[in-house]
Amino acid sequence: xxxxxxxxxxxxxxxxxxxxxxxxxxxxxxxxxxxxxxxxxxxxxxxxxxxxxxxxxxxxxxxxxxxxxxxxxxxxxxxxxxxxxxxxxxxxxxxxxxxxxxxxxxxxxxxxxxxxxxxxxxxxxxxxxxxxxxxxxxxxxxxxxxxxxxxxxxxxxxxxxxxxxxxxxxxxxxxxxxxxxxxxxxxxxxxxxxxxxxxxxxxxxxxxxxxxxxxxxxxxxxxxxxxxxxxxxxxxxxxxxxxxxxxxxxxxxxxxxxxxxxxxxxxxxxxxxxxxxxxxxxxxxxxxxxxxxxxxxxxxxxxxxxxxxxxxxxxxxxxxxxxxxxxxxxxxxxxxxxxxxxxxxxxxxxxxxxxxxxxxxxxxxxxxxxxxxxxxxxxxx
Ligand code: HEM
Numbered sequence: 544x545x546x547x548x549x550x551x552x553x554x555x556x557x558x559x560x561x562x563x564x565x566x567x568x569x570x571x572x573x574x575x576x577x578x579x580x581x582x583x584x585x586x587x588x589x590x591x592x593x594x595x596x597x598x599x600x601x602x603x604x605x606x607x608x609x610x611x612x613x614x615x616x617x618x619x620x621x622x623x624x625x626x627x628x629x630x631x632x633x634x635x636x637x638x639x640x641x642x643x644x645x646x647x648x649x650x651x652x653x654x655x656x657x658x659x660x661x662x663x664x665x666x667x668x669x670x671x672x673x674x675x676x677x678x679x680x681x682x683x684x685x686x687x688x689x690x691x692x693x694x695x696x697x698x699x700x701x702x703x704x705x706x707x708x709x710x711x712x713x714x715x716x717x718x719x720x721x722x723x724x725x726x727x728x729x730x731x732x733x734x735x736x737x738x739x740x741x742x743x744x745x746x747x748x749x750x751x752x753x754x755x756x757x758x759x760x761x762x763x764x765x766x767x768x769x770x771x772x773x774x775x776x777x778x779x780x781x782x783x784x785x786x787x788x789x790x791x792x793x794x795x796x797x798x799x800x801x802x803x804x805x806x807x808x809x810x811x812x813x814x815x816x817x818x819x820x821x822x823x824x825x826x827x828x829x830x831x832x833x834x835x836x837x838x839x840x841x842x843x844x845x846x847x848x849x850x851x852x853x854x855x856x857x858x859x860x861x862x863x864x865x866x867x868x869x870x871x872x873x874x875x876x877x878x879x880x881x882x883x884x885x886x887x888x889x890x891x892x893x894x895x896x897x898x899x900x901x902x903x904x905x906x907x908x909x910x911x912x913x914x915x916x917x918x919x920x921x922x923x924x
Pocket of ligand 1: 721789863
C-alpha cells in the first residue's frame with residue numbers, strides 16, 4: 544500500500560479494507576480486548592522487571608508495540624518481554640528500515656538506479672524476502688489450524704482471499720506495511736510524551752490528577768475510559784504537533800497543473816513530499832510554536848483528523864492520510880493512561896526536568912537525539 548499509486552485498483556481495495564473492516568468502529572471493537580491485554584502485559588513487565596530502575600523508555604515501548612501489533616494482526620507474540628535480546632522480526636525490520644533509509648545515489652540520479660552501485664537494492668530485497676518468509680510461516684500456521692475463526696486482521700484478510708479479493712502476496716506486503724507504519728510511530732509518540740511530561744512537572748501532575756479522578760483505584764484502564772480524559776488527549780495532540788513521529792508525508796503526486804508553493808509552480812506529475820513537522824511549527828499558524836503548551840488545544844474542537852486552517856496534520860492529509868489513525872489514537876491514549884496511572888515516573892538520579900533533551904533527529908521517523916531514560920515506581924504493589 545505504501546508504494547502503490549492512489550489510482551491503483553489494489554490500493555483502492557486495501558484502503559476500503561482499512562475503512563470498512565480493520566479500522567471501522569466494529570473492526571476496532573473486535574480487536575480491543577487484545578490491545579488491552581497487551582498493554583496490561585507491558586505494565587506487568589515494567590512492574591516485574593524494571594520497577595525502581597532506569598529504563599530506556601523507547602526500547603521498552605517498541606517491544607510492547609511489536610506484540611500489540613502482532614496480536615492485532617495475527618494473534619501471536621513476536622517478542623518475549625522477559626528477554627532483552629532483539630528477536631527475529633524486530634531484527635529483520637530494523638535491518639530493512641536501516642537499509643532503505645541510507646543515502647542512495649540512485650535516488651538522486653535515476654539513470655544509476657539500474658546499476659544499484661551501492662548494493663542497497665540487493666540488500667533490501669534480501670531483507671524483504673526474509674520478512675516475507677516470516678509471514679509465510681505465520682500464514683501456514685493459520686491455514687493448518689483449519690477453519691478456526693479469528694477476529695484479527697489476518698482472519699479478515701484470509702476471508703477476503705478466499706473470496707478471490709487478494710492474493711497471499713498482497714496480504715503479506717500489506718501486513719508488512721502495517722507493521723512498519725504502525726509500530727515505531729506509536730512507540731515514539733509515547734516516548735516523546737513521557738519526555739515532555741518529565742520536563743514539565745506541572746503538566747504531569749495535571750494529567751495524573753485527571754487519571755486519578757476518572758479511574759480512582761481501577762488499576763487497568765480500558766479503551767472506554769479514554770473519552771473521559773480530555774486533558775490527556777490535548778497533551779497527546781500537542782506532542783503530535785511538536786514532535787510528529789512521521790515528520791514527512793508519504794510521497795504524493797501533483798494531479799493537475801496550476802499548484803504553486805512559495806511562488807514556484809508545481810507541474811502535474813511532480814512528486815511532492817510534504818513536511819508536516821514544519822507546517823506544525825509555522826509561526827503564521829501557531830502562537831509560540833516551539834513551546835509545549837497542551838492548553839492551546841483546549842476548547843478548539845480540533846481532533847486528530849486535522850483542520851487545514853489550523854494546519855494540524857500529524858496523520859497527513861487527503862487520499863493518503865494515515866488509515867491507521869483510529870487505532871493509533873486509541874493505542875497511544877491507552878498506553879499512556881495505563882503507564883501514568885500505574886507508575887510515578889521520575890528522572891535518573893541527579894537529572895533535573897530542564898535536563899531532558901527534547902531535540903529531535905529528523906528522518907523518516909522523528910527520534911529523540913538523546914533517548915529518554917526514566918524510572919517507573921509502581922503506585923500499587
Ligand atoms: C501515532 C501513530 C501514527 C502516526 C503519527 C502516523 C502518521 C502517518 C502519516 C503522516 C502518514 C502519511 C500520510 C500522508 O502521506 O498523507 C501515514 C501513512 C500510513 N499509516 Fe500511519 N501513523 C501512525 C500510526 C499508524 C498505525 C497504527 C497504522 C496501522 C496499523 C498506520 C498505517 C499507515 C499506512 C498503511 C499508511 C500509508 C497510507 C498510504 O500509503 O496511503 N499508521 N501515517
